[in-house]
Amino acid sequence: MKILVEKKTKWGKYYGFYFLVAVIFLYFLLFFxxxxxxxxxxxxxxxxxxxxxxxxxxxxxxMAFINYFLHPKTVAKxxxxxxxxxxxxxxISTGIISHGPIYVWYPLLKELRDQGMRSGLIAAFLYSRxxxxxxxxxxxxxxxxxxxxxxxxxxxxxxxxxxxxxELIESRKR
Amino acid sequence: MxxxxxKGISDEKTKSIVMSFYHAFKSLGTALPTLLGVVLLLGLxxxxxxxxxxxSVFTGELFRDTVIGSAIGSIAxxxxxxxxxxxxxxxxxxxxxxxxxxxxxTWVTVSIVQFPAEAAILGKRFAVIRNSLSFLLAIFVSIAxxxxxxxxx
Numbered sequence: 001m002k003i004l005v006e007k008k009t010k011w012g013k014y015y016g017f018y019f020l021v022a023v024i025f026l027y028f029l030l031f032f033x034x035x036x037x038x039x040x041x042x043x044x045x046x047x048x049x050x051x052x053x054x055x056x057x058x059x060x061x062x063m064a065f066i067n068y069f070l071h072p073k074t075v076a077k078x079x080x081x082x083x084x085x086x087x088x089x090x091x092i093s094t095g096i097i098s099h100g101p102i103y104v105w106y107p108l109l110k111e112l113r114d115q116g117m118r119s120g121l122i123a124a125f126l127y128s129r130x131x132x133x134x135x136x137x138x139x140x141x142x143x144x145x146x147x148x149x150x151x152x153x154x155x156x157x158x159x160x161x162x163x164x165x166x167e168l169i170e171s172r173k174r
Numbered sequence: 175m176x177x178x179x180x181k182g183i184s185d186e187k188t189k190s191i192v193m194s195f196y197h198a199f200k201s202l203g204t205a206l207p208t209l210l211g212v213v214l215l216l217g218l219x220x221x222x223x224x225x226x227x228x229x230s231v232f233t234g235e236l237f238r239d240t241v242i243g244s245a246i247g248s249i250a251x252x253x254x255x256x257x258x259x260x261x262x263x264x265x266x267x268x269x270x271x272x273x274x275x276x277x278x279x280t281w282v283t284v285s286i287v288q289f290p291a292e293a294a295i296l297g298k299r300f301a302v303i304r305n306s307l308s309f310l311l312a313i314f315v316s317i318a319x320x321x322x323x324x325x326x327x
Contacts, residue, residue, distance in 0.1 A: 015294050016208035023211040026218070037221060045217030052213070056202065063198035068191055103212050103288045106295040107205045113296070122296070123304050127311070130282040132254055142262040143274075146326065151275065151319045158311040165307055166300075 055100030063108050066115070080116035091121035092159055095128030102129060120167035127159035208291045215287045220252050228260060232269045243273030244312045247280030248305070251288065257281035271323075275316035283308040 031038040079087045098105060109122050131152055139148050228246055232239050247257065261274045284305045285292075293301040 015290075016205065016211070019290050019294070020207040020211040020214075023214045027214065030218070041214075041217040041221040043217075044220050045214045048213050048216055049210075060195070060198045060202055063201060064191075064194040067194035067197050101288075102282070102285070103209055103291045106291055107201045110295050111201060119300060122300075123307075126304065127283050127308060130279055132282070135254055135258070138255060138258050142258045142265075143271075147271075147319070147323060150322045150326075151315070154315045154318050154322075155279065158315050162304070162307045162311055166303060169303060 052101060052104060055104050058100075059104050059108055063111055066108070066111055079112065079121050080118060083118070083121075087118065087121050088124060088160060088163065091124040091163070092128040092156060095125035095159070096131045096133060098125070098129060099132075099134070102126065118167060119170050120163035120165075123166045124159040124163035127162050128156065130155045130159075205291070205295055208294050212288055212291050216251050219250070219287060220256075223250070228264070232264070232267075232273060236270055236272055239270055239273035240276050240313055240316055243269075243275070243277035243316070244280045244284075244309055247277040247312065248284040248309055249286050250277075250281055251285050254278070254282050271320050272316050275319050276312045279312040279315050280309060283312060 027038055027042065030041070077083065079090055083090075105126075109117070109125065113119065113122060136148060228250070231242055231246060233242070250257070250260075257278045261278050264274050264277070265271070289301055289305060292305070
């Protein structure tokens with residue numbers, strides 16, 4: 001039993017590495033069937049990575065900020081258990097303001113959760129990222145201002161609903 | 175004359191700032207292989223899947239198309255600008271606004287491509303529940319939005 005548990009932990013520790021190796025293997029396979037497709041995919045990936053480097057530095061800054069200034073008590077006060085409406089407001093508004101791809105925010109959110117942030121608020125943060133303020137003019141161009149004005153409040157409501165459901169599931173788990 | 179106590183506190187503060195950055199780098203470093211894998215998968219998706227292929231999947235039946243829109247948005251990934259452009263093109267092809275709304279919402283809130291990263295960093299259970307809920311909620315958001323628009327008009 002102990003050996004099984006140890007093996008599972010090792011898999012968890014190296015999961016990211018195995019995943020990356022699997023994707024690289026996929027590229028090798030694609031290279032044999034469609035070398036041009038593989039090369040173009042690599043180029044597109046390279047461009048994406050160059051674009052996210054500045055965002056990664058911002059995330060590191062935020063994480064260092066949290067490590068240095070915030071303590072579990074402070075995190076718990078604003079976004080932890082019992083933080084109430086304040087917590088929801090912070091989670092949703094920071095989700096809207098956050099930029100860059102969703103996956104660069106995962107390590108930061110894990111850090112906050114380890115310090116006491118509620119899972120429901122993390123879900124609300126991630127869902128409210130559907131509202132992208134800099135891209136609103138483009139959304140208006142394609143779908144009209146009325147569409148955008150009606151859609152945005154429903155996204156906020158949905159992020160609240162999702163957060164509440166996740167909190168309900170978490171509380172039942174305990 | 176430098177107060178040894180003050181110097182001690184200042185040294186401690188510097189050490190603490192350095193340690194905070196070190197921990198931040200270490201956290202991100204642990205996530206980096208998964209993040210790199212996700213970026214490589216994104217490159218594959220953006221290169222190999224065309225707009226025409228996405229448009230060909232819709233059937234014309236309202237509710238089914240909404241679910242399909244939600245499903246395709248969940249599988250698709252990349253900059254949300256792409257989803258607006260594809261959404262605009264789908265509108266020209268006659269796909270319903272219900273389907274397009276669900277598509278653009280799930281594009282940002284759900285992702286099969288990013289799921290491995292979310293599961294690895296935030297936990298598999300959380301990732302499964304959040305993505306499933308987001309998929310369903312996108313359908314509700316789409317129905318609510320378009321129905322409201324119809325009622326306003």
